[in-house]
Amino acid sequence: MKSYSLKWRLVSTILVVFVILWSLVFCWLYFELEKRLQNTLDERLSASAHMVARLIQQLPVDEIANTVNATQQDHGTPNLIACQVSLFSSNISANHQVIAKTQGSPESLSTRKIGLSTWSENGVEWRSYVLQKGQIQVVAAERLQLRYSLLKQILQSVLIPLIITLILCIFLILWIIRVEFQPLDQIAQHLSHKKQHLSDAATYLLELKTQNIPKEIQPFVDGLLELIHDLHQSLENEKSFSAFAAHELRGPLTAIKTHVQLSQLMLSQTEPTQGKIDFNLKQAEASIQRYEQLLEQLLLLSKTEIQPQHASIESTDIAQTLQHVIAELEQKYPDISKHLNIDWESLSLINLPHATLTIVLKNLIENAYLHAQSITPIQIYMDKGDLMVADTGHGLTNAELGLLTQRFWRKSSQNAGHGLGLSLVKLLLEKHGFSMQFLHNQPQGLKIRIYSSISD
Amino acid sequence: MFVVLVEDDPYIAQSILAALDYLNVSVEHVDTAKAADYFIRNSAVDLCLLDLGLPDQDGLDLLNTWRKDQIHVPVLVLTARNQTQQCVDALNIGADDYLAKPFDLKELIARVHALARRNRGYSSNVLHIGELEIHQDTQQAHYQGQLLTLSRREYSLLEAFILYPNQVLKTEQLIDKIYGYQDSIESNALNVHIHHLRQKLHPDMIQTVRGVGYMFKVPEQST
Numbered sequence: 261m262k263s264y265s266l267k268w269r270l271v272s273t274i275l276v277v278f279v280i281l282w283s284l285v286f287c288w289l290y291f292e293l294e295k296r297l298q299n300t301l302d303e304r305l306s307a308s309a310h311m312v313a314r315l316i317q318q319l320p321v322d323e324i325a326n327t328v329n330a331t332q333q334d335h336g337t338p339n340l341i342a343c344q345v346s347l348f349s350s351n352i353s354a355n356h357q358v359i360a361k362t363q364g365s366p367e368s369l370s371t372r373k374i375g376l377s378t379w380s381e382n383g384v385e386w387r388s389y390v391l392q393k394g395q396i397q398v399v400a401a402e403r404l405q406l407r408y409s410l411l412k413q414i415l416q417s418v419l420i421p422l423i424i425t426l427i428l429c430i431f432l433i434l435w436i437i438r439v440e441f442q443p444l445d446q447i448a449q450h451l452s453h454k455k456q457h458l459s460d461a462a463t464y465l466l467e468l469k470t471q472n473i474p475k476e477i478q479p480f481v482d483g484l485l486e487l488i489h490d491l492h493q494s495l496e497n498e499k500s501f502s503a504f505a506a507h508e509l510r511g512p513l514t515a516i517k518t519h520v521q522l523s524q525l526m527l528s529q530t531e532p533t534q535g536k537i538d539f540n541l542k543q544a545e546a547s548i549q550r551y552e553q554l555l556e557q558l559l560l561l562s563k564t565e566i567q568p569q570h571a572s573i574e575s576t577d578i579a580q581t582l583q584h585v586i587a588e589l590e591q592k593y594p595d596i597s598k599h600l601n602i603d604w605e606s607l608s609l610i611n612l613p614h615a616t617l618t619i620v621l622k623n624l625i626e627n628a629y630l631h632a633q634s635i636t637p638i639q640i641y642m643d644k645g646d647l648m649v650a651d652t653g654h655g656l657t658n659a660e661l662g663l664l665t666q667r668f669w670r671k672s673s674q675n676a677g678h679g680l681g682l683s684l685v686k687l688l689l690e691k692h693g694f695s696m697q698f699l700h701n702q703p704q705g706l707k708i709r710i711y712s713s714i715s716d
Numbered sequence: 717m718f719v720v721l722v723e724d725d726p727y728i729a730q731s732i733l734a735a736l737d738y739l740n741v742s743v744e745h746v747d748t749a750k751a752a753d754y755f756i757r758n759s760a761v762d763l764c765l766l767d768l769g770l771p772d773q774d775g776l777d778l779l780n781t782w783r784k785d786q787i788h789v790p791v792l793v794l795t796a797r798n799q800t801q802q803c804v805d806a807l808n809i810g811a812d813d814y815l816a817k818p819f820d821l822k823e824l825i826a827r828v829h830a831l832a833r834r835n836r837g838y839s840s841n842v843l844h845i846g847e848l849e850i851h852q853d854t855q856q857a858h859y860q861g862q863l864l865t866l867s868r869r870e871y872s873l874l875e876a877f878i879l880y881p882n883q884v885l886k887t888e889q890l891i892d893k894i895y896g897y898q899d900s901i902e903s904n905a906l907n908v909h910i911h912h913l914r915q916k917l918h919p920d921m922i923q924t925v926r927g928v929g930y931m932f933k934v935p936e937q938s939t
Contacts, residue, residue: 507769510796511725514818518731521821522738540734547727 267441274433282426290415297411301402302376302387308343309391309400316345316359316396341402342386344369347395369399378404443473447481458495462488505558508679512551519544557680560619564687576614578621578647579607582640585621589629596629603641610647611712616688623681624649624708632705645711652705661698661706717832717875718760718893719743722752722775723767723794728817732765735821740855740868741828742896749773756782760889761789762832762879768795768806776802776809783810790831794819829853836879843878845934848917850878864916869894873909877922877932886929 264272342365346358358370366381374390388401450464465485473481519540526537582602589596610617628638632653639650656664663669665686669679686696693714701707719736723729724747736743744759746752749770756764768775779791793806796817803814812831815824829841829852841852850857855871857864866874872894876885885893891906902908910930914922923931 507796510817511728514796515725515727515731517818518728518735518821518824522731522735525735525821526738536734536738540731543727543730543734547731550727 266444267437270437271434275430278426278430282422286419289418293414294411297407297414301407301410302389305376305387305389305400305402306391309389309398312343312345312400313391313393313396313398316398317394339364340406341400342366342369343401344399346370346397346399348392348397366401369401370397372399372401440474443468443477447477451484458488458492462492508554509551512547512554515547516544516551519547554680557684561680561684561687564684564691573611574613575609575611576617577607578610578617578642579604581614581617582607582621585618585625589622589625593626593629596625599629599637600625601637601639603639606642607640608642608645612689612692612694616692619688620685620710623685627681628653628706647710648707649710650701650705650707652701652703655700655705656698661700664698665696717741717762717828717872717879718896719763719765719828720752720755720759720761721745721765722749722770722778723747723765724769724771725767728767732824735825736828739825740872742872742893744896747771749775749778753778753781756787756789759892760886762835762893763828764789764791765828766791766793766811768793768797768802776806779806779811780809790835792827792831794824826853832879838879843875845878845881845932848874848878848921850875859917866916867909867912869905869909870913870916873906874913877930881932881934884925884928884931888929890929 339362342362344358344361344365348357361369366384366386368379368381369388372379372388372390374392376387376389378385378387380386385404386401387404387407388399391398391400447465447468451461462485465481465488468481523537523540523544526533526540586597586600612620625638625640628649628651632638632651636652639648641648665682666679682696689696689710690713693712695711695713697709697711699707699709719741721729721732721736721743723732723745726747729745729747733743733745744755746755747770749772752764752766752770755761766775766779770778775793775795779793782789782791790812791810792813792815793803793811794815794817795802795806803816806814812834813827815827826841833839833841833843833852843850843852847860848857850871852875855868857866857871857874873890876890876893887906894906894909910922921933923933925931
């Protein structure tokens with residue numbers, strides 16, 4: 261379906277409504293005017309006949325009949341109105357003796373029936389009124405053409421100003437619509453600019469907000485601004501994430517490439533050193549593992565990000581999950597259990613899925629083990645329903661605590677890992693209605709508190 | 717040639733160290749800006765390979781400090797940041813070259829040699845002094861048209877002499893240039909290499925400056 265502009269729709273609708281309304285008004289006016297005009301003119305015709313009859317009655321009728329010979333025919337120019345006076349007394353020899361009549365009167369005036377009638381003679385339409393009073397018959401008639409002409413003149417005098425007003429109204433409406441739609445037109449024109457940058461659009465809309473824009477457009481501008489802001493934020497996040505991911509991926513890739521190329525160089529020599537080649541390939545393999553680990557974390561992070569947020573209905577036994585996690589970590593770090601101090605008695609259930617809790621615990625323990633350099637074992641316990649992981653390592657400054665869950669943040673790239681573990685843990689917890697808090701452990705180190713943000 | 721590698725990522729550092737070591741380049745690795753600054757200010761370094769993302773200071777800020785302090789060691793910036801603006805910034809601040817990670821090993825080596833020799837006024841990777849010439853790409857040396865059989869330490873020593881002709885090089889400087897800081901060496905190791913080089917070249921070309929070090933004397937006709 262073709263989409264027309266709002267202006268076009270408004271103008272066309274107003275025009276159609278105007279035309280229909282004014283046509284109805286015209287029809288009503290025409291019929292009402294014609295009816296009233298006919299009545300008025302009929303009354304005038306009757307009044308004229310009565311007036312003439314009263315005048316004639318004041319005269320000596322018999323003398324008039326003898327002296328006046330009204331049979332003189334005058335074939336002058338026919339009049340628009342006509343009047344005829346005739347006598348039909350028994351003393352008068354001739355029936356319907358016409359004693360007076362206007363010039364150009366129709367021949368058949370005396371034969372008209374009493375009262376009002378419309379008739380035609382020689383193709384000319386007449387309206388007549390016949391009055392019989394005593395011996396006198398008065399006929400007053402007028403051409404219908406006169407009435408039509410009068411009606412036409414009245415209609416013209418009424419309709420011409422009305423039509424001009426209507427046309428002026430239409431132009432005024434068009435102009436008003438154009439003027440009042442200018443803010444919308446400008447917004448549409450600005451936003452539909454092909455090379456429009458998001459920040460330009462946002463700046464323009466912000467400027468627009470300070471101007472006197474109509475109330476109806478305000479929610480549209482606000483909504484658009486919010487949308488642009490979200491989109492801009494999302495794009496910036498994506499850009500920053502991609503840049504960091506690319507930066508992190510380049511590290512192991514550089515090491516792999518250099519080791520492999522060095523091995524190739526050594527192999528091309530006449531006496532390649534097998535030991536050095538083996539060393540290079542082992543180093544390359546270590547970097548490949550690091551690369552693989554980073555990719556897995558990135559994929560898990562993006563997969564978690566698109567999952568909807570919902571409170572978990574599944575409860576998991578922390579102690580049981582922790583045992584599995586430690587067993588898994590021992591394959592990588594054989595002495596890790598020696599660095600853990602777990603208060604098994606305090607551990608209970610938590611409203612997190614088993615898989616999520618496994619990732620959370622694994623990351624937190626591995627993080628503390630690799631980075632904290634704790635002087636005493638890492639403590640894992642529950643306190644008032646909150647899960648705590650505490651170390652007595654170097655700890656972090658307040659500024660660094662704020663950066664801990666920032667993606668790709670590491671205190672130093674000398675540290676193992678990619679700065680994604682805690683971001684992933686935070687995201688996973690948030691998806692299940694949990695939060696993570698970083699605290700300074702006393703007397704030193706870092707304490708991580710995991711608590712339900714729904715119950716808080 | 718003595719190179720300082722400033723890189724905080726141990727995996728990348730390990731790979732570059734292995735490559736440079738294999739190619740007879742003496743290299744010292746540091747992983748912080750503080751250590752790099754100390755090294756550059758206190759050693760006779762031919763070239764610095766500088767990573768920008770250091771844990772204690774941004775590499776560009778460190779480079780800026782060096783240039784402001786009139787430290788003109790050639791610096792080759794190695795970075796995973798791939799924005800053109802950062803490359804431009806690095807070069808404007810005073811970097812001599814810029815290489816984005818992951819780089820090609822051959823390209824890295826070529827740039828290392830190019831920067832080192834350009835710093836000494838050479839434009840080709842074949843360095844000539846009199847009847848002596850060395851090829852940096854193949855690490856071979858010819859004297860009077862004959863190919864010299866040199867060990868990797870002897871080659872490094874000869875390259876150091878050619879890059880600093882007619883200049884007194886301290887014993888410690890020479891040891892740094894051929895061993896770097898990491899190797900534990902015998903006390904007379906340098907003397908042994910000098911002795912071998914004198915046997916393969918004209919004996920008067922390498923002169924002992926008593927109590928200081930050695931000087932590579934360029935014959936008159938070659939200057």
